[in-house]
Each structure stands twice: as C-alpha cells, then as structure tokens.
Amino acid sequence: MKKNALRLVLTLSMFGICVLSTSTRAQLTIDIVGVGAQQIPVAVAGFGGNDALAQQVTSVIEADLARSGLIKTVNAAGLPRGGDLATVQFAELKTRGADATVIGAVQAANNGMLSVSFRLVDVPKQTQLVGLSFNVASKDLRATAHRISDIVYEQLTGEQGVFSTRLAYVSKSPGRFQLIVADSDGFNAVPALNSVEPIISPAWSPDGTRLAYVSFEGRKPSVYVQNVSSGARTLLVRAPGNQSAPAWSPDGSRIVYASSQAGGTQLFVANADGSGSRRLTSNGAIDTTPNWAPDGRIYFMSDRGGSPQIYRMTPEGGNAERVTFEGSENANPRVAADGKSMVFVKREGSRYMLAVQDFASRQVQTLTQGPVDESPSFAPNGKLIVYASVYNGKGILAAVSADGRVKQRLGATNADVREPAWGPLPALPK
Amino acid sequence: MNRLWKYSLAALAATTMVVLTGCSSTPEATTKVEDRTATTSIVAPNTGSDASTSGVGTAGSSIATVTAGGPAGAGNSALRDPKSPLSRREIFYDYDSFIVKDEYKPLLEAHAAYLKNNRNARIKVEGNTDERGSREYNLALGQKRSESVKRVLTLLGVSESQIDTVSFGEEKPRNPASSEAAYAENRRCDLAYSGE
Missing domain, CATH: 2.120.10.30 (TolB, C-terminal domain)
Structure with missing residues (x-):
C-alpha cells in the first residue's frame, strides 16, 4: 500500500531563509510564505538515544511547530541532545533567542516497544512546563511525535494542536x-x-x-x-x-x-x-x-x-x-x-x-x-x-x-x- | 465505531504513559516518575495496534484501499456514421450560460426526429463546464445545460422518458488546458444514445 503513497518533497522556507535543513524525510512541499505577527521562539534541541529514531522524532516536531505559524524554530545545532534537564544550556539558549526548548529521548523498551520521553522547558524561568513519556510501537513513532507537537503547541499557545489529525x-x-x-x-x-x-x-x-x-x-x-x-x-x-x-x-x-x-x-x-x-x-x-x-x-x-x-x-x-x-x-x-x-x-x-x-x-x-x-x-x-x-x-x-x-x-x-x-x-x- | 473503539482500547492497553515531573526552578534532573498507565488521559495517537491491517494515519485506525468499478464501455453505432446528421453530438455554450444557441436547432431537430421515430431509443445529455468556478457549482451548471437540451427536445415532441440528463461539471474536460480556447471546447453538452 505504501508504494501508492504520493512521493512528495519538503522544502520549508521562511522569508526565503531555509530554517530546516536537517535530513527530514517529509513528503510534503511546505512553503511558509507569511508568518504571524508574534511567534514564540522554540529550540527543539534534539532527542537523544537511538540516533535514527531520535532524529526522526526531532524532525517531525520541528517541522510541525514551524508549520503552525505561531512558533519559530530556533537553530538548535550543537546543543546537547537527550532528555536530561541538567544538561540544558540555558545561557546558550538565551543567546540564541529561544524562549522554550524541547528535549527528549527515544529508547528501546520491553517487548520491542520504544520509550519516547520529552520535556518542554521554559528557558527564562528555567522550569519544566510539561514532561511526558510514552511507550509505543515503532510504527507509531511519527504519530507520537505529532502528539508531542500537539502538547507543546497547546502549552505555548493555549490553542489545541491539530498535528495528530488527518x-x-x-x-x-x-x-x-x-x-x-x-x-x-x-x-x-x-x-x-x-x-x-x-x-x-x-x-x-x-x-x-x-x-x-x-x-x-x-x-x-x-x-x-x-x-x-x-x-x-x-x-x-x-x-x-x-x-x-x-x-x-x-x-x-x-x-x-x-x-x-x-x-x-x-x-x-x-x-x-x-x-x-x-x-x-x-x-x-x-x-x-x-x-x-x-x-x-x-x-x-x-x-x-x-x-x-x-x-x-x-x-x-x-x-x-x-x-x-x-x-x-x-x-x-x-x-x-x-x-x-x-x-x-x-x-x-x-x-x-x-x-x-x-x-x-x-x-x-x-x-x-x-x-x-x-x-x-x-x-x-x-x-x-x-x-x-x-x-x-x-x-x-x-x-x-x-x-x-x-x-x-x-x-x-x-x-x-x-x-x-x-x-x-x-x-x-x- | 466498534472497530475504532477496539483500536482505541488496544492502543490504551499497549501504551503506557508516564509523567516526568520536573519540579523546581533549578534545572536539576530530579525526575520523579509518575506512572499514570491506569488513569492515562493522553495516549499516543495512531496506535491502531491491529497487526493484520497495515495501519497508518493518526486518528486511531487504518486505511483500506478500494478500487472503484469503471463505467460500461461505449460501443460503436450506426448513429455515429459521419454522413448522418445524427453523428453531430455537441452543443457549445457561452461562459456561465445554459442557453442553447440557435445554430444548434438543425442538429437537435435531427435528433428529435430520430427519437420520435424510434420510441425505444433513449438519449443521454451530458453537461460539461469549463474549470472556472467551484466544482459543485459547475456540476449544477452542467446539469442546467443538459436540462436546456432536454427542454428543446421535448418542445420538438420527444417524450421526456426518452431523455436522461447528467452533468460532469468541470471534471471531464475535453481540453485540459487553461485557455479561452480550451474553456470554449469544454462548455459543452454531449449527446449519447443508450447502448452506444
């Protein structure tokens, strides 16, 4: 069935600047041609754990948040990866202009399941806004990333997220x-x-x-x-x-x-x-x-x-x-x-x-x-x-x-x- | 519904959710882990865990692919003989109009004569539009075009029961280009005898 899927490509640009150049595997062309007056700057600092899976989760969340128009993704290159609050570099995040950061990890759990955990952290206050962990089947990894995007979006904007819709x-x-x-x-x-x-x-x-x-x-x-x-x-x-x-x-x-x-x-x-x-x-x-x-x-x-x-x-x-x-x-x-x-x-x-x-x-x-x-x-x-x-x-x-x-x-x-x-x-x- | 619930419940059973409590205003990793599996209020979406179905999507269920049957094939007919006036089957329209122009009178008179002489014959009038405007409005406009031809035929004495009307709106353009010439080609009714 999957072979029937559309072959789509992603390019994402904001004011002509490519803000998402990571190796995303997205199938959609998403050109953001205008943005909201106020955007919340968020650094999706990169998930730790299994590299390929962590990168996939990071990319999905980053693309979701950028697509929302209400959130601006801040360059997160070089920031420490993983879900540990102690490693969050608040001074560096502040320099990069991030008001919040998403950290997390993808790890193997029992029975072939994956443990996906994340924290949304308020950078100026240096406090965690929300932290959740999911045990999911590997085929549900993208969906889990969308669910995390929904939670992050709702926490930051007060609006319901629609990343988990079809x-x-x-x-x-x-x-x-x-x-x-x-x-x-x-x-x-x-x-x-x-x-x-x-x-x-x-x-x-x-x-x-x-x-x-x-x-x-x-x-x-x-x-x-x-x-x-x-x-x-x-x-x-x-x-x-x-x-x-x-x-x-x-x-x-x-x-x-x-x-x-x-x-x-x-x-x-x-x-x-x-x-x-x-x-x-x-x-x-x-x-x-x-x-x-x-x-x-x-x-x-x-x-x-x-x-x-x-x-x-x-x-x-x-x-x-x-x-x-x-x-x-x-x-x-x-x-x-x-x-x-x-x-x-x-x-x-x-x-x-x-x-x-x-x-x-x-x-x-x-x-x-x-x-x-x-x-x-x-x-x-x-x-x-x-x-x-x-x-x-x-x-x-x-x-x-x-x-x-x-x-x-x-x-x-x-x-x-x-x-x-x-x-x-x-x-x-x- | 039942199926969805089955998926949701399966998803719930297969999914444990844990709340990581980051407590203080200091960035310490004193992560108290609260297991909320029994009372979870958030479940990862797209956990339709039915292994027998290729599950995709994010609304908790899979997608099955169906292939629609095609239409019956159209055969040839003596009525298609290019020497016969009955082989002329097209009526063209002005933009956003369903008025049958006078130039199509001889064409419709020929078809009316045939239908009156062959009371078992049935004709289908297929209305089409150009691509401008909403698809559903164009479906309705194509219907008006097909009914305008039906009206002319019935005024010429054809029984209503011999005439079917249908609209394809803008969906089956003869010329897929977006030009005035293509639009003019596509604003059209086609006539088809049943069995063709």
Missing part, C-alpha cells in the same frame, strides 16, 4: 483519480479509493471513521459513504440524476447533499445510511455546497437571487436567510467549529479567493489572493484552513491561518492534488 484529498494523475488519506503533514498517504473516473467533494464524518464523497464511476456523479478502516462502502441513495456535495450533520447521523433528481440542483437530506431521504429546497435555482454548522443550521450556496450567494436555513428546510451581500459570487461556505465565522470562496473579477465572514460583525476579510483558490476546509481547532490552489500550473493544497497571516503551500511532485478535507481530532480517551 487530511483527505483527491489526487489526479493521467488516467487515474485517487481519494487519499494522509497525516496532517502529508506523510503516510494511502489511497482510500482508486478510480479511473473523477472523485470530488470528500467529507469526513464527525467521528473520523467514514468519508462521504462523490464518485463518477457509475457514469454520473453519486454520493458514496466509505468506512475508512474497513473499506466497506455504500451508495448513499439510489436516485435519478446527479447526487453530490455531501455534508454531515454535527452528530454524524444525517447527510445533506445536492441532487438533480427533481430537476435543477436542489438540497436533500437523508440519514447517513441513505434511508429517509427528503427534499429540503424547492425552487428553480441552483442550491448546492451545503455545510452543516455546529448550531444545526445548514449554510449553502444558491443563485436564487440572481448571482451565487450564501444562504442559511434550518435543517427542516423552508425559508432561507441570505448571509453574503458583497461581491458577484460567493460559494462553498464552511462554518468554523466555534460557529462564529465561516470561510467561503468569493469571486472578484476572474479571480477566486478565500474570505472569512464574522457572523456577529458581518465583516468580511479576504484571506488569499487567488487566482484559483477553492474548496476550503477548517482544521478542527479553527486556526488553519486548508484549500485547493494552483501553483505553477499544477493543482496543489495550501493552508492559511484563519487571520490570513500565515500561508503555506503543500504540493505533490507528480500529480494534481485538490479537494482537501481536514479530518476531526483523533478520538482519544478522555
């Missing part, structure tokens, strides 16, 4: 479409679906176990629901015409989708097993790209007012309220997890770019410049948005912070990638 996206190469599921840094990319026909609009179930998507394999667009770990999948509804644009209800029990079964393109809703489908909108216009907000309302695009604009309605259907008023065309609404804002695609002239609208103030902020930015998807912490873009004539994924300050490009070397969907936080026992 992305789904569509990869197109000549004669082949693949629905890919990968770690949030692009590693461990595995196709969930191979097809010679187009695949669009993947959507994660809220629990992260299933993907709904549109496949053209039946010579028309139809919505399928697939269990990610077993591969079991079902056609959502068997109906005339196109079925597309699936979106899950917040509790994962229902799916709203667009259908042409009654003529035009209108919104329908069904239980996630396809039963009980019914029509939600009834007009001669195009209603599509629904998104089910945390408050239960359904946001969608409609051209009922003459131009494509964003509307919202209750899940019972009926009267819809117009939400966007600026611009000639607004589509693809995605409401943030806190329900306070939405990201969408707005058209300006011939350019398509992302914008966010704050519901309370109705203020719209443009996040990207286009010219072909589409399919935005919020990270579960609401701080980052992944979207599809075009760079050097090729489809790439890109990410922008919700305040528009931090931008990164994530591209594949030998395929067009598009239609990203950011998965939910992993279901950890609480």
